[in-house]
Each structure stands twice: as C-alpha cells, then as structure tokens.
Amino acid sequence: MKKVTLSIHCAIILFLALLGACRTGQKAPDVRQSSGVYQYDNEKKQAVARRAGPYFSDRQAVVGRSGMVASAHPEASRVGVDILKAGGNAVDAAVAVQFALAVVYPGAGNIGGGGFMVYRDNTGQAYTLDYREKAPEKAHKDMYLDSAQNVIPRLSITGHLASGVPGSVDGMVEAHRRFGRLTWAQVLQPAIDLAEKGVALTEREALGLNRTRSSFLAVNPDKRYFMKADTTDWKAGELLIQKDLGQTLRRIQQQGRAGFYEGETARLLAAEMQRGGGIISEADLKNYHAVWRDPLVDTYRNYKIITMPPTSSGGVALLQLMKLVEPYPLRRWGWNSDSTVQVMIEAERRVYADRAKFLGDPDFVKVPVAQLIDRNYLQTRWADFNFARATDSRNVKGGNMPGYESLETTHFSVVDKDGNAVSITTTLNGGYGSRVVVGGAGFLMNNEMDDFSIKPGVPNMFGLIGNQANAIAPGKRMLSSMTPTIVEQDGKLYMVVGTPGGSTIITSVYQTILNVLDHGMTMQQSVNALKFHHQWLPDKTTFENGAFSDETIQKLQSRGYVLEQLTNSLGRMDCILRRPDGTLEGASDPRADNTSVGY
Template sequence: MPTIQRSFFFLLLTLVGCANPDLHTRGLVTQNAMVVSAHPLASQVGADIMRRGGNAIDAAVAVQFALAVVYPDAGNLGGGGFLVLRQQDGTVAALDYREKAPAAAHRDLYLNARGEVIENLSLKGHLAAGVPGTVDGMVQAHQKYGRLPWRELVQPAIALAAKGFPLTQKEAKKLNGQRKNFLAYNTRRPDFILKDRWREGDTLRLPDLARTLERIRDQGRDGFYAGATARLLVEEMKRGKGIITQQDLTDYHAVWRTPLVANVGEYQITAMPPPSSGGIALIQLLTLSQDYPLREWGWNTVKTAHFMVEAERRVYADRSKHFGDTDFFDMPVYGLLDTSYIKSRLRGFSLQKATPSEQVSPGTPPLAEPMHTTHYSIVDPQGNAVSVTTTLNSSFGNKVFVAGAGFLLNNEMDDFSVKPGVPNSYGLVGEEANAIEPGKRMLSSMTPTILEKDGQLFLVIGAMGGSTIITTVFQIIQNVTVHGHTIQGAVNAGRFHHQWKPNWILSEWGALGFGTGLGLWFKGHKIAPKTGGIGRAAGILVLPDGTLEGGADPRGDDAAAGF
C-alpha cells in the first residue's frame, strides 16, 4: 500500500474507532405510559392525551399532527407512513397510509427523450410528489380504534402552529440550510419559513398551517381531501406543473393490511407487510442471526460485524428484485419468509473474507403456498402499543409548500425505480417490481416493529433514515436481545450499514472501533465514514417489573415523555 494511502487508511480507522457511548445507560422510566418521538413537544402532546384518558391510537394521531408542526422536515400532512398496532389482548393490526402515484404518472415520468434519468426531477419540485396519505390514515386509525373525540386530538397541533413554538438548535440549522431550496422550488414565496438566519429559541409561527389543521379538526378527511385545502393543493400543482388532481385526492384511501407475524428464537415479531420492505427484510436478518453465536462473539467485534454485513448484503440484494406493491406485483412473500430459503442465502458465506457484492445476486424464493422519515413509539396505560413511521422521504420532502395551506409535500416518487437498475437518492437499486404505475404505492424501507416475549409486550421500535432504517432497527433489536443493552444504550450505540450496492460499509464515527475496523479491512471490506449519524430511532422497552424504559435518539432532538 502506498505511504499516502496507508496514512489515510489509518487516520480513517482512528476516526472510526472513537469511543462509543455508555451502552447500559437508562432512558426515562415510567410506570404507566410512554411516548418517544423526534421532538419533545410532540412527545409531551402524546403523553398529555393519554393522561386525559386517550389510548395509544389517540396519542398516535395527536403526535402525528404535532410533528407536522414542530418537525416539518419529516412530520407531515403531505406525506404518508405505516402504523403497526398491538392491543393489550395480543391482537395486531397494520395500517398502510403510504403515498400513491398520481393517475397521470407513468414509468418514464422522469426520463428524457433518450431514456436517461433527469437529475432531481423525482426529488425536488411539484412532479416529485405522490398523493398524500397521512390525514386519511389518521382518520381511519381513529375511526377504528380511537377513544377521545377527534377534535381533541388535532387541537394541540393547532395551538402549536397558531401561537408558535421555539426552534431547537438543530431545527434552526436545518431551516437555514434549506432556504435556497425553498426559494427555488416554490411558486409563491413562503415568507413564513424564510428568514436571513434562524437561531435557537426563535419562535416559528405557522398561521396557514393552523388554518389547514382547523379544517381537518372540523371536517375530518374532507378537511384535507376536499374543500379549501384540496383546492389549494390542486392550484399549487397547476402552478408548478405537478400532476396530482382533485380526482387523485378523492380516490386516495389508506388500507388495513394483515401484519407480518413471525417467531424468531424466543421472540414474536409483528411487522409491516409490503409495500414496506422493512418487515420482511428485518425478519430475514433476525432469522439469519439465529444460527450464529453473536452473544459469544460480542458486540461489534470483527466476527459479529462481518456476519451482520454479509447478511445485510444478501437481504438487500433480494430487496432489489422481489419487493414492491403487492396490489400491483405478485410478490413472493411466502418464499421470502421461508426459513429454509432465508438460511440458504448464506451459502458461500465465509467467516474469513468479504463477499464482493458483484458475486451476490437476488435469490429465487419458492413460490407462495395457497393462503428525512420519522418514527414514534407509544405504549398506553392499558398496554396497547403503537409503532409508527411517517415521512416526506427526503428532508423537507420536495421543498414545496402548498401556498395558503402551509404544509410541505413529499418527494416519495423517488422511492419508485425511476429507471430499473438505476439507484435512487439513497443508492437503492430496484427492478420491475417497483416500477412507476398509476395508483401504485412506492416501495419503502420503513420498519415499524413490535416484539413480544412469552406472550407479553416486550419492545416497540422503529427508525427514520431512508435505506438505513432496516439495519438500524435490526442492530437495536440485536443490541437489546443478544447483547443485553438497555433500550437507551441500544439506541445510543454506534451503527453501521450495508445495502449490497454500493459495495461498502457505511459507518458512524466510533461505531466499529479501531480493532474491528482493521479486522474488517483485512477481510476485504471497504468502510466509508458517515458524519451526522445513521438513522434515528425511537424505542420503548418493557422492563421485567412492568415499567417502561424509553430510548430517545441523541442524534436529534428526540425525547421520551410519560407518566
């Protein structure tokens, strides 16, 4: 190795090898109820709702709308998400309020006349938006499971938007960083969000958003998908040459789906089915881990990290070919969850050296038998649990505010395979299963998950972070169930990620340590350091005495609240 290259390599390992935080520190512990979300004000809103007699779904609705105000880069009205519910009696449900492609969308929407991808067209501006699902999802969740009146759940968000709230240092920095995008991609200047320089403690007031929330409070679904809000959204589309129409809004409906339920070791996993790729991928990763002594090998040692990377490499290869919207594509769900098939994916795996991604292809699962993103976790006093991941896709979505309505639109269309075989903004490669079609839901990595142990609620977990969500949730579950970390320690711990292509390990500073980094390099792995963190998680662990411990991610302003 040349001297300069060798010096850079060892400098890199030194940086990657910084010390990790205390893995056994405790988060907030409460007796009865807990909310963990990306913002302390939103967490407090959810806790207050449960204090007033609301259940976990009531709190989820209130937190969703509060996040749309105080956490605008991912909390949303103009996006979508997934919700997984476990009731106190053990029954489970899953709600898909993922965005859909507008009726005018087509597979070549983002290609030029030569069939080449037009840069940023699926990421920024009006054409990047899918039909929003968040409001309909919250309405349906409340109608089926809610306890408190709808108006009471939306009102806290209205108060935050109308009266204003103090910006955190991180949120002020993010708003400052998006100023140029807000000016470039909005048809009408969004002065309410523009300022020469936002600072920590500045009050942000959102009067247009408050009025939109008032319509949702008073009219429910029609407060968004019809009337004034819908008119403003459609007018925004026309000004910006977008393609969402009133008919698209009218036709949108969230869908209740059968959750994935799998037994892995001593735990029962309840996870989101497609169009989330997270549930299947997580179950595959946890199943692959059963045959290897990871506890004996130790946390983030060379052997453990090498195994996890090789498992992730194969699971993400499957994701590229076989995952899509099952309403449009005959996805081999049964085969992908077949234990024999999952374990067969490690054929050729060596403990001694890395497998080049070019030598790993998607598998052939057996045929089926007949048969920016943010996360919040909630447990209520009755023991009902909700795991929700919701997103605009990139931070602040497509950067477009609906003029007069005050909310941001998503850029979820980039989660389709804009062109089969061409990576999206997260570097993920997809094929025909995830090609653009009118009315189709785009594939997602969101992984809201609930674990049981011995028939009792054990862990509620999920994360934000695009393609890194799956591996973030996987590592946190392993940290708790295999390595014995507290949930706060498990969330704090440094993370790494591999997604098949590109062929390198993405690692937070300090996640692997000098010895592990060097050992992985000798096995043939490439390591790319990641500043700013990988994923942001929100978890709740039920302790042996029945109390609840919250795991709020220090990578953001995340906070736990409860009583």
C-alpha cells in the same frame, strides 16, 4: 476510561465469556465504553460483563409507570403524553403526535406525506395500517426520463412532479375511527394550538430552516413560508407561527377526511400542482385510501417480532436479517466483534439484493413474502458465504424462486397505561420533502416518487437499486424502507422500535433489536450504541466513528471488506421497552432532538 468493579457473580460470567471467546478464536470483549458512564441495574449486570460497546452519548432513559411517548421532538412527545393523561389511548396519542410533528418538525413531520402503523392491543392482537403515498393517475414509468431514456437529474426529488398523493391524514382518520377513544376534535387541538400560537424552534430546526431557505425560494418563488419577515436567519428559541397550516388543521378537525381530500384544502393542493407542473389532481385526492394489511409475525429465538408487510420492504427485510443470523452465537462472539459484524454484513448484502428484485406494492405485483422469510430459502442464501473473505456484491443477486412473477423520515412509539402499543414511521422522504409548500394551506409536499424505481438499476437518493416490481404505475404505492416494529416476550409486550434514515432504517432497527435481545443492553444503551450499515450496492460498509475497534477493522479489511467511516450519524431511534417490573423505559436518540416523555 473508568475501571469497573464487578460482583463475584459477574466475574463468573466474564470468565465464561472469556472461555467462549477463546474457543472461537475471538478476543474477549473489554468491559468498558467510550462515554465513560455505565448505568447498572440488577437485570443487566451479567450482560455488561459479557460485552461492552461504544456509545454515541451517555444519555439516560426516561422511566414511566402509566404511559410513554418517544418521538423526534419534545413538544410532540409532550402532546402525546397530555392526550394519555386526558384518558386517551395509545392510538389517540399517536394521532395527536402525528399532527403535532407536522407543525413542530417540518423537515419530516407531515400531513403532506405518508407512513405505516403497527398496532398491538393489550390482548396481543396486532394490526398494520399502510398509509403510504400513491402515484397520481397521470404518472407513468418513464416520467423522469428524457427522450434518450436517461434519468433527468433531480426531477423525482425536487419540485411539484416529485410528489405522490399524500396518505397521512387518511391514515390517521382510519386509525382513530377504528381504535380511538377521545373525540377527533380533542386529538387535533394540540397541533392547531402549536401552529397558531407558535412553537419555539430548537437549534437543529433553526439551522435546518436557514440551510434550506434558498431551495424554498427557488421552488416557491412567490411564497415566504418558513422564512422570517425580515429574511434574517432563524435562531433557537424564536417562535415559528404557521397560520395557514393552522387553518388547514382546523378544516381537518371539523370535517375529518373531507377536510383534506375534498373541499378547500384539496382545491389549494391541486392548484399548487398545476401552478408548478405537478400532476396530482382533486380526483387523485378523493380516491386515496389507506389500507389495513395483515401484519408480518415471526419469531427470533424466544421472541415474537410483529412488523410491517409490503408496501414496506422493512418488515420482510428485518425478518430475513434476524433469521439469517439466528443460528450464529452473536452473544458469545460479542457486540461488534469481527465475526458478529461479518455475518450481519453478509446477511444485509443478501437481503438488500432480494429487496431490489422482489419487493413492490402487493396490490400490483406478486411479492413472495412467505418464501422470502422461509428458513429453507434463507439457508440457500448462505451457500456462497465464507468466513475467510467478503462476498463480492457483483456476484450476489436476488434469490431464485420457482413460480415467482417477475434520509428524512420520523418515527414515534407510544405505550398507554393499558398496555396498548403503537409504532409509527412517517415521512416526506427527503428533508422537507420536495420543498413545495402548498400555497394558502401552509404544508410541505413529499418527494416520494423518488422511492419508485424510476429506471431499473438506477439508484434513488439513498443509493437503493430497484427493478420492475417497484416501477411507477398510476395508483401504485412506492416501496419503502420504513420498519415500525413491536416485539413480544412470553406473550407480553416487550419492545416498540423504529427510526428514520432512508435505506439505513432497516439495519438500524435490526441492530437496535439485537443489542437488547443478544447483547443485553438496556433500551437506551441500545439506542445510544454506535451503528453500521451495508445495503448490497454500493459494496461498502459505512459505520459511525467508534463503532468498530481497531482490531475489528483490521480483521474485516484483511478479509476484503470495504469500510467507510461516516462523518454523520446513523438512525434517530425512538423506542420503548417494558421492564420486568412493568415500568416503561423510553429511549430517544441523542443524535437529534428526539425526546421521550413518560408519566
């Protein structure tokens, strides 16, 4: 590893860090990192002296002065910036990116799924839009159980019955109606062009389509969507042309909401459901509407956190996690030291237990949001915590509240020249959703019904446990882990954050924010930093290779923590940070095709 020459000032800070570490019994952090490259700037030197963390790669940030888009695909980010350059605002760009992702990123981008939007305008006013999918009217709580009340394997994951009523199109219509500046036709046109003229496949997308070909054929035996005419494998750089999807997008462009939820597209979708044994009807589509909800807003140290309320569990969980660790000196302990990791794991354990017990659709169940994020309540959750040993998840339940009535997604962040900011996480749920392609319309359907608690105590595809609060009911929105978030500092926009990742979304967003606020990383370093995850059950901590030092692993294992090194990665962050000089730092994840584009 490279030796790092520190300034006199940095050396003083390092001495103070060493002194603090000695007082707490921690080994001082070593100012090195595994990729061999550090980017220094005047603002970060002190933080670098305090800590160093291994990174997934040495990817550098993208810097812009007038606008920034960070998304899962380079073409989608380019579309967003083109809209900004054409005079559009952050919402215009976000709508264009959502529809572009439905074309260029079929594994998670969608018009057949749903999502959440957090929007902060340049005056500081915040809004949140819930366009999560809904259960069809014919849905019921036992629809995935056999006569013996056992779960029927994969019925909620693959095929027509796995889909909820899509919300993405209505969500974008609502966002644009309220805040858009350009015309609806303008923001739809880039996606139409990409569908009709074709998009060059990245290596990752080519591999994904090849890998799922057999399941596409099994679910859609009479269709050849996402397959080459000669049935050979896709290769990077080949054009994927989607004529039927282009026509569907044109109907949405010309008719707005009615171009999807009524008329020809609705007829095609309902016919597809009937053909495959699904239960979404034309009436379900016509009756679907996104919902504006009050954002969750709270503080962490001197920062304001603006995040998503239920139906997302992510915002509640994020605020709980931040408040649970706030009393601890994470900065002094150091990034991923054993003490820092321990309190973070124990916070995650308790928060995911609360999630299972209390969280659901607030239109159907009472969700005690205020109590869950109350500091007095959270203090009681630490009652059985002991630094000497790991808490046993079998002994951790959702908290007690008097009066309470009982991994494929995508994220993008946008900031425009006026300082308006959008954080959107959107999903089909699993990769390529239910694998159902709507015949004649060319888009994939979600498998979001698996995000309900299909049977209390039975984990979903991400291993998450649910209960009655998240039971299936007609017209109900299923619980989500999506956590689009915006952070303010001193009343000004500071950070736009989010990621896909199923159950790991919450913990990835949590770590990314702490990496900047407590550990002094740049936005890109924070995204690059290796991550870990605990979700109450199963009672183990998974981590990316290199996330923990040997010493941290030994100390945690000696206290009874079960650690499992992953063979894959955690998170696909797309974030933006406003620097003190007003420039925008776009930070997209090196773990995939994620790309930031600014100007």
